[in-house]
Amino acid sequence: MNISKSKELFSKAQNFIPGGVNSPVRAFRAVGGEPLFIKKADGAYLYDEDGNKFIELINSWGPMLLGHNHPMVKEAVINAMEDGTSFGAPTAREVEIAELIVSMVPSIEKVRMVNSGTEATMSAIRVARGFTGRDKFIKMEGHYHGHGDSFLIAAGSGAMTMGDPDSPGVTKGTAKDTLIALFNNLETVEELVAANPGEIAALILEPVPGNMGLCLPKQGYLQGLRDICTREGIILIFDEVMTGFRLAKGGAQEVFGVTPDMTTLGKIIGGGMPVGAYGGRREIMEFVSPAGPVYQAGTLSGNPIAMAAGLTMLKHLNSNPAVYDELNHIGSTLADGIKSINKELGFDYTVNRIGSMYSLFFTSEEVYDFETAKTADTVLFGKYFQAMLKRGVYLAPSQFESLFLSTALKDELIDQILSAHKEAMVEILGL
Known part of the structure; x- marks a missing residue:
């Protein structure tokens, strides 16, 4: 070759x-x-x-569900470009795709568009902290939520050990608020909750992790997390950047019948264009600026080209x-x-x-x-x-x-x- x-x-x-x-x-x-x-x-x-x-x-790491260069998506992008590539202002497509996402994903009552999965997960954690007034969050060992500082934390010798930065440039101060549990192990989550009473804002995980190779949740595990978070007032976040609209119209949460408080999305919702989103319960999302005090913004959020590609993809999946x-x-x-x-x-x-x-x-x-x-x-x-x-x-x-x-x-x-x-x-x- x-x-x-x-x-x-x-x-x-x-x-x-x-x-x-x-x-x-x-x-x-x-x-x-x-x-x-x-x-x-x-x-x-x-x-x-x-x-x-x-x-x-690989299909561009997930979004090309229908294969590359699909004529339907390609046509949507070309047509959208006839009207311009970026406005930095609201468009009708943003409303249409938001309405469609809300109708398809069980946990989402309101949604905010961003430009990547990393933006989505970073924003979701910030909103969870703002909503709960708490600082710490739990992530699972080996789960990847983008390259935000808070997520680049490795597990220590056990679930009770404070995480250490997994990349130079990530500060100890950032690491101290990230707690590491073990996937498919509810006991490690319970231990972290007991050791940090009233301090944990959120628990984020890939319901079906794909960044340590594909692993599947054990029977009852996701529901167990749901029960713990409900009991403790912790925001449960499913990172469905990979699984959203891939495993089912409603993602992994539809497949396993467990509804989180918030969901992060990406990949397929852009039909191959750079895009991300986060959404959840109405009262949580009302904390996002300008409706609420938690600030998050983006010049290219809701980009008309990405919205056209994603809307075409989601309409096809919803009707087929x-x-x-x-x-x-x-x-x-x-x-x-x-x-x-x-x-x-x-x-x-x-x-x-x-x-x-x-x-x-x-x-x-x-x-x-x-x-x-x-x-x-x-x-x-x-x-x-x-x-x-x-x-x-x-x-x-x-x-x-x-x-x-x-x-x-x-x-x-x-x-x-x-x-x-x-x-x-x-x-x-x-x-």
Whole structure:
């Protein structure tokens, strides 16, 4: 596979961009080699600058639910651009998409548009603090809520240990208000609540985490969190930037039947354009300026291009619920096929899946939290990534990222992916 143009671009990029990329995981450091520079995408395929073609299973990290460059979304963007790209003033589309989000997501009675998932989660925590008058919040070990200072905190030796900054530039003062619990472990949450009575404003988590690889909540876990937060007056925030509108019209909260107080959204609500949102109960959202005292603003919030793309996407999903049956079929066919091949080859590597999200972990351990995810063999995953890339399948360049599927993956493409998987496993395991 010729990647000379990508190599040249990466070399040049490192002179002007930190690490040569604008987001760390793109650098391929976790899988070896150098990143491919993408020229275009269409349907289920990516095309790099050297003309190589790949079936891809990332879909821009989630938003391309219908595949890349979907004609319907593309047309909406082009039409919107005829009227201008940014106004910094209210538009009709903002009202229409807000009304649609409220109708689709169980927890949201009012919603504020922002420009990224990071903005959404940062804002949600600020509003929760303002609403409750409390400073501290709980996050789960291994869950990613963007790169806001408060979220870049690692767990200490146990859930009762104060978090330490996980990145230079994050202060100890910021870290002291972030408490770390363990996913799928209600006891650690109860311990934190008991140790910090009346001080915890919010508990934020990915109801289905995808940033330590895909993990699933255990039976009763999300409802247990709901019960604790209700009892203690803690704002329960579901970060559904990845799962919102992907697992169902109402996201993970619809699938699991647990309604949080606030929800953060992104990715799919922009149809591929940069966008984020946060929303929740009416009385909480009324604390947001200008209705209330909690300040949050953004020049490009509700950008007309992003609103046009997102509105088109959400209207399609709202009126075509069979999309989710199709996505579930694609996800189950692919994940079950991988399990079957692994079993045939004599390996019991863990495959976690829900709907159109899945992860293959190179470990035989059950993976249900950050510690069990870390039992995966990352060196072997790197070899697998390169072996799949060589066979024309583009995966997330990290063991600890979920894959995101689209309706563009028809049965013949799934067969090609499974064939590539078998060949790659034979190669890397020396069978």
